[in-house]
Amino acid sequence: MNDRRIIRIENLVTPRRRAFGILLHLYDLERQGLDAADILRESGLPAAVLSDPDLLLDMNAKRAFVLYLLHHPYRRLTPLEAGLAVGAASDITMFAPISNAAKFAANCLEGLLLFLRFPELVWSDCRVAFCETDDEDIIEFVPETHNDELDPFSVGRDMAATLGFITGFYPDAPPLLSVDIRYDADVTRRNLPEKLQVPIRFGAGRNELRMQKGFWSHRPATASEALFRSQEMRIMRHLPVMRREDTMAHLVLRQLQALEPIASLGAVADQLGITERTLSRRLEQEGTTFSDIQNRVMIDKAKVYLRHGGVSVARISELLGYSEPAAFTRAFRRVTGVSPRAWRAADQPGGTDDDGEGTAA
Structure with missing residues (x-):
């Protein structure tokens, strides 16, 4: 492969997060017939998570919640499989109006970066690097928890959610080539969501989504500078509210x-x-x-x-x-x-x- 060039790096790790990210997990578990209130009570998180998606929680509390899920509702899956399941089940339209604005972005890179301006809404413990070579466009996910369970979960969750975003909003863009994941090289039987239609390679050297060259610059069919800038300014007005200390x-x-x-x-x-x-x-x-x-x-x-x-x-x-x-x-x-x-x-x-x-x- 040709030399890799980094276009931009985003750090999604923040000390505190909104409860919205937890709701994505609870939504997935409710579809499996589990009770969200019971899960919160047993995990130690406050019940207010269900009534206040803007509730500000310490990142350590959120990580403890994920560990609870991995040891109980998701105990039959590897952390990576659990993360992929949660990410694949996430309906990206839940992030409206951000998702609405992304449809009108001038290119796929601009649409993806819009989401990353709001890490408070994203369940992630990763740095995300946008890269390119002469042959491919690449998104690399680098976990930051340094925990053998949380790292693969976070990577799987964010990679699957990003994959859903790409296929849902930019179906006419250059196709993904593969999903490369460092973890689970020795797992012979995997539980993978049907939504993940792209070839997945386990035990790879990096965690990355690999696309055909031209993905970053691809102009979506719905692209509109006027509509995108209008929507962008509208949601950017919410940043002071998102960043406040409650x-x-x-x-x-x-x-x-x-x-x-x-x-x-x-x-x-x-x-x-x-x-x-x-x-x-x-x-x-x-x-x-x-x-x-x-x-x-x-x-x-x-x-x-x-x-x-x-x-x-x-x-x-x-x-x-x-x-x-x-x-x-x-x-x-x-x-x-x-x-x-x-x-x-x-x-x-x-x-x-x-x-x-x-x-x-």
């Missing part, structure tokens, strides 16, 4: 917004995998309380109900979990300065901000 107040707020009915302090603490005392102390350090956040969420939800005139104040109080309508009215007035009925009247077309109690609508 406060405990934000975590509690998202849990209260996601759970029905409005959850208690104990329920939210259980979702986040911490004690009530720790949760209260962390919120106090941030200058707020659980009750303050809970009331804010309750009032926001109450306003949605109040905009629908067919829902009585008594029923809204019940739906939100207040002990009685009077307690709901006091809480609403404390936050907004007016009663629920007065707020409803003022919100309606031609309404008034009069604080009279009016009818029992």
Whole structure:
């Protein structure tokens, strides 16, 4: 083979990741009939993963989760086979709107690189090198965990997911020649997903996807600079949100917004995998309380109900979990300065901000 030239190297290893990557694994296991909530509980991850894909988790916690999977649900597979299964099962459209933008990229390389700007969404412990020779275009995956189980799993998962991306979005591009993998050279019987239609060579010198020359520069049939740049700018606006360090107040707020009915302090603490005392102390350090956040969420939800005139104040109080309508009215007035009925009247077309109690609508 001719000399290899590196076009670009991306490091996908970050100290913390969003819970979204875990959902890809749980989706695969649910299709096998397993219960996602049970898996989370047994693995030690907080239940909030299911209700908050933006939950920020320490990378060590995510790696521990993968090891749990390898030792339990995936124990009949080698780590590489498990990784290939998860990667092949990943529906790349789950990454919308990034996947939508990639369809309009000027060439295949640009579309792939767009995904790698968001490592928080990618389950990976690899560096990815984009290379070329005079005869081939190549993507090499270099694991960074230095763990005999995690390395082949990560490589298999990311290679299979990338293969799915290529075949799904750029079917008319120069075809892949082979998938070369360093691991499992001595495994005689393998469980491989049917989706992996490309020849796979085990025990190779590198972990890489090898394509015919011209893949990087191939222009997809849907390429459009105007649409790609527009979509690209749209998703890039989300980067500050992706890169933020979540406060405990934000975590509690998202849990209260996601759970029905409005959850208690104990329920939210259980979702986040911490004690009530720790949760209260962390919120106090941030200058707020659980009750303050809970009331804010309750009032926001109450306003949605109040905009629908067919829902009585008594029923809204019940739906939100207040002990009685009077307690709901006091809480609403404390936050907004007016009663629920007065707020409803003022919100309606031609309404008034009069604080009279009016009818029992």
